[in-house]
Amino acid sequence: MIWKPHVTVAAVIEQDGKFLLVEENTEEGVRFNQPAGHWENNETLVQGTIREALEETAYHFTPQWLQGVYRWQHPRKDITYLRFAYGGVITGHEPERQLDEGIIRAVWLTPEEIRASAERHRSPLIVRCVEDHLAGKRYPLELVTHYE
Numbered sequence: 663m664i665w666k667p668h669v670t671v672a673a674v675i676e677q678d679g680k681f682l683l684v685e686e687n688t689e690e691g692v693r694f695n696q697p698a699g700h701w702e703n704n705e706t707l708v709q710g711t712i713r714e715a716l717e718e719t720a721y722h723f724t725p726q727w728l729q730g731v732y733r734w735q736h737p738r739k740d741i742t743y744l745r746f747a748y749g750g751v752i753t754g755h756e757p758e759r760q761l762d763e764g765i766i767r768a769v770w771l772t773p774e775e776i777r778a779s780a781e782r783h784r785s786p787l788i789v790r791c792v793e794d795h796l797a798g799k800r801y802p803l804e805l806v807t808h809y810e
Contacts, residue, residue, distance in 0.1 A: 667733070667744040671710040672698035674729045674749045674791045675721070680770035681792055682752075684718045687764045688784060694776075695784040696747070696791060697723070697768075706808045711748045718761060719768035722754035728801040730794050732787050747791045749800065 674696055675682040683694045699714040701707060708725050715723035725748035732745040761768070771779070776792055783789065 665742075667742040669701040670698055670743055670745045671701050671707055671714055672696040672745055672747040672787070672791065673711050673715040673723050673725070674747050674795050675715070675723060675752060676749075676795055677752060677770070680772050681776060681795075682719060682721065683769055683771055683776070683788070684761075685766040685769055686718075686784070687766065690784075692766065692782070693784040694769075694771075694779060694782050694788060696788055697721075698745070698747075699762075701746070707746045707806055708748065708803065711746070716756075716759075718765050720756045720759035720761060721752050721768065722756075724750050724753045725803065726750040728803060728805050729791055730799060730801070732790065734785055734787055736785075743785070743787075745787055746806070747787075747794075748803075749795055 684697055685694055697715040697718040701710045711725055712723055715721060727749050729747040729749045734743045773792055
């Protein structure tokens, strides 16, 4: 059997001191996550991040930097995730838009609220991405090359 990680994309969105998360139904109950999901065929990582943010939050997101690349092994499953997280800005909102199946709501939380709710996080990457954002970690979008 060939091993390969699950590649995901995530949006790390901060506005007015709060971060945009989603509350969603998972196999492990209701959890918080950044707007995130699996990278799909025939899209760039940036395109995937834009798509996931819109589908899960109804916010239009424009990535401006690569926040980081994160590897995480799920402790109870034989799954390794490779997450490409992007930071940027909100450029619009469609409040009447239907959110992806399983998404309960989009919610803005302070860093303190995010840290305090860690037991309800889908993964430890949520806090790590927020902490990296607060620490000023930013990498140019051009760091990732999609060769055609």
